[in-house]
Amino acid sequence: xxxxxxxxxxxxxxxxxxxxxxxxxxxxxxxxxxxxxxxxxxxxxxxxxxxxxxxxxxxxxxxxxxxxxxxxxxxxxxxxxxxxxxxxxxxxxxxxxxxxxxxxxxxxxxxxxxxxxxxxxxxxxxxxxxxxxxxxxxxxxxxxxxxxxxxxxxxxxxxxx
Numbered sequence: 001x002x003x004x005x006x007x008x009x010x011x012x013x014x015x016x017x018x019x020x021x022x023x024x025x026x027x028x029x030x031x032x033x034x035x036x037x038x039x040x041x042x043x044x045x046x047x048x049x050x051x052x053x054x055x056x057x058x059x060x061x062x063x064x065x066x067x068x069x070x071x072x073x074x075x076x077x078x079x080x081x082x083x084x085x086x087x088x089x090x091x092x093x094x095x096x097x098x099x100x101x102x103x104x105x106x107x108x109x110x111x112x113x114x115x116x117x118x119x120x121x122x123x124x125x126x127x128x129x130x131x132x133x134x135x136x137x138x139x140x141x142x143x144x145x146x147x148x149x150x151x152x153x154x155x156x157x158x159x160x161x
Contacts, residue, residue: 060096115150124152
């Protein structure tokens with residue numbers, strides 16, 4: 001098979017994947033349907049799935065990072081996209097953006113302790129004013145005694161180097 005023929009098969013597969021997603025917007029389900037389509041190998045289906053996920057992540061990051069719209073990422077109006085593919089892709093990008101927002105929110109909370117939580121031993125720094133609280137035994141995290149802040153981060157020896 002020539003590279004051109006392979007590229008055409010992959011492009012056709014991507015198009016078919018978008019059609020399956022329009023019917024039921026679940027990537028895993030659509031990839032399973034695509035693998036049943038006899039024109040592609042499993043390796044090609046996986047590659048197409050990776051391409052779609054890459055495009056969705058890239059578009060979602062662009063929109064989140066720049067506050068722009070999908071048409072700005074495409075650099076043309078979504079109405080110019082053939083059939084229902086534009087609507088399907090737009091829906092998938094929106095879902096990806098929401099997932100990325102949730103992941104970013106949860107990631108921002110990693111390493112964050114809050115007033116009222118039980119904490120183990122260690123030293124914690126108030127994120128508002130820098131006040132240090134030392135726990136020599138497990139206990140409840142209080143509001144910051146200096147500023148009444150409610151968010152803390154753990155301090156380690158690495159932080160003082």
